[in-house]
Amino acid sequence: SIMDTQKKQGRSKFLEFPFVSAPHKNLMLDLVSTVEDRFESHLLPCSLPPDVQYYKSKNGTSQVSLHIRPSNTDSPIDFVMGSWVHAELPTGGSLDITSLSAYLNSSNDAPNFVFELIRSSPTMLILVLDLPPRKDLVLWPDYLKTFYEDTKLDTHKQALEKIPEVQPYITSSLFIRSVASPTAIFVRIQTENDEGERIDEIIKNHIDPVSKQVLGIWLDHCACAEREVGEEDKAYLIKRDGVIRNKTIEVDLGSSFPRLFGPEAAKQILEAIKEYFTV
Amino acid sequence: SIMDTQKKQGRSKFLEFPFVSAPHKNLMLDLVSTVEDRFESHLLPCSLPPDVQYYKSKNGTSQVSLHIRPSNTDSPIDFVMGSWVHAELPTGGSLDITSLSAYLNSSNDAPNFVFELIRSSPTMLILVLDLPPRKDLVLWPDYLKTFYEDTKLDTHKQALEKIPEVQPYITSSLFIRSVASPTAIFVRIQTENDEGERIDEIIKNHIDPVSKQVLGIWLDHCACAEREVGEEDKAYLIKRDGVIRNKTIEVDLGSSFPRLFGPEAAKQILEAIKEYFTV
Numbered sequence: 303s304i305m306d307t308q309k310k311q312g313r314s315k316f317l318e319f320p321f322v323s324a325p326h327k328n329l330m331l332d333l334v335s336t337v338e339d340r341f342e343s344h345l346l347p348c349s350l351p352p353d354v355q356y357y358k359s360k361n362g363t364s365q366v367s368l369h370i371r372p373s374n375t376d377s378p379i380d381f382v383m384g385s386w387v388h389a390e391l392p393t394g395g396s397l398d399i400t401s402l403s404a405y406l407n408s409s410n411d412a413p414n415f416v417f418e419l420i421r422s423s424p425t426m427l428i429l430v431l432d433l434p435p436r437k438d439l440v441l442w443p444d445y446l447k448t449f450y451e452d453t454k455l456d457t458h459k460q461a462l463e464k465i466p467e468v469q470p471y472i473t474s475s476l477f478i479r480s481v482a483s484p485t486a487i488f489v490r491i492q493t494e495n496d497e498g499e500r501i502d503e504i505i506k507n508h509i510d511p512v513s514k515q516v517l518g519i520w521l522d523h524c525a526c527a528e529r530e531v532g533e534e535d536k537a538y539l540i541k542r543d544g545v546i547r548n549k550t551i552e553v554d555l556g557s558s559f560p561r562l563f564g565p566e567a568a569k570q571i572l573e574a575i576k577e578y579f580t581v
Numbered sequence: 582s583i584m585d586t587q588k589k590q591g592r593s594k595f596l597e598f599p600f601v602s603a604p605h606k607n608l609m610l611d612l613v614s615t616v617e618d619r620f621e622s623h624l625l626p627c628s629l630p631p632d633v634q635y636y637k638s639k640n641g642t643s644q645v646s647l648h649i650r651p652s653n654t655d656s657p658i659d660f661v662m663g664s665w666v667h668a669e670l671p672t673g674g675s676l677d678i679t680s681l682s683a684y685l686n687s688s689n690d691a692p693n694f695v696f697e698l699i700r701s702s703p704t705m706l707i708l709v710l711d712l713p714p715r716k717d718l719v720l721w722p723d724y725l726k727t728f729y730e731d732t733k734l735d736t737h738k739q740a741l742e743k744i745p746e747v748q749p750y751i752t753s754s755l756f757i758r759s760v761a762s763p764t765a766i767f768v769r770i771q772t773e774n775d776e777g778e779r780i781d782e783i784i785k786n787h788i789d790p791v792s793k794q795v796l797g798i799w800l801d802h803c804a805c806a807e808r809e810v811g812e813e814d815k816a817y818l819i820k821r822d823g824v825i826r827n828k829t830i831e832v833d834l835g836s837s838f839p840r841l842f843g844p845e846a847a848k849q850i851l852e853a854i855k856e857y858f859t860v
Binding site: 438439440441443446450451456463470472474476477479480481484485541542545546549 | 717718719720722725729730735742749751753755756758759760763764820821824825828
């Protein structure tokens, strides 16, 4: 059918990652397939409208591919979202963002998974890699112990911080800082004036293994954790997840998409995403 | 009476700050007097036992002065705590810690105030300066806006980060990271091999004004804020404050005091502090 063909086209466009370097693309494909392989029986196909799955701005300078796979009701996963954005910059360079995130539903209170690479020039890369907590870590020290201390998540943050080109990246949004876990990796990597070889080397030798290890922790200790969530906890999760998802769209996508794709297209894309972000 | 004399001795010992440099001591005295002047009519004298107000280890290598002033019941302040620690290091150098913190009671849900300077050598200083939130900032975005965004707290963090010798200080305790606000200043200042002149210059020209401005924000917008705290909110604050205070003693003082003063004296000091830290 036409719909099946469109779905296949959206998916293959997403998996193209057409504008990023080979190590960057390989990492994205490995992360996507690791999540999909583990939860294949749970995940439904992406059913976003075709012009949301792939959109190119009228003047042709910006493109976005979005791939959201919701899960069946028996799954701890609520949905998995992958994306890439490519934008030609007025300065002559280009901006490339690729992301993969996975949100659990309220039958499991474990942290979510968030991964994003932002390459704003051959010599500048921002990495966001975190398992954002779904409960207040101050009020629930056991939650902190189980998901962050016992899993030794901080060792991966420390490993990346040892690389000389790696600097902390401090987002201007205080809300995003508040949502982050204490082991969140928010780093900016700036290298000497080369053609991007050094950043690709850092992606291949450091970001690639660290990201896969953190995703492994998420899959084994969070997504597949056997958690008992009572009715009161569930109500709390639904409320807190709701705030995070709404604010994430508003602060993150809501601020950049209108600039990249114009207000109308941005609105259409964000409305389509919001359906999945509603708790 | 003997007790009055002992109280006066404890207080004057505290205000001596006998081992730190002039700009460091001046800053501590200014911060203490700013808080005390504003809340003089609320604050009761320190009534810690004399050997907790000032303690010197048997071998004479470590000294601590503690000054806790509880507040009368009409005050938004629960208590104000100041301290200094001096320890001679086996390496020949010395370690000096000075701190001032102020805790609000549950009639006011505004952030607390925390300030600490740790000088582990003439060329190495750690600064902790924060208004730690007393509510989960993810669930209460209005609280984030009122106390952190509207007060422009982040500008002070940014000002310090511009100084070339200033680096982020990442504590190994994930709990302390979780308690910190998104505008928390945790920095390590390491300078070239001089006699400490450069760090004293940074204290005088940068840390001094920034600390006073942040304390001013705390006094005007937190301690003196007119907040309506309902019964449910109050129960939440009591629970969350309780976890923070218990864990702070355990993680922060509980790990360093036994090493500096021996297990027995450390236990006596910590027991005396715990009385005030009980919510």
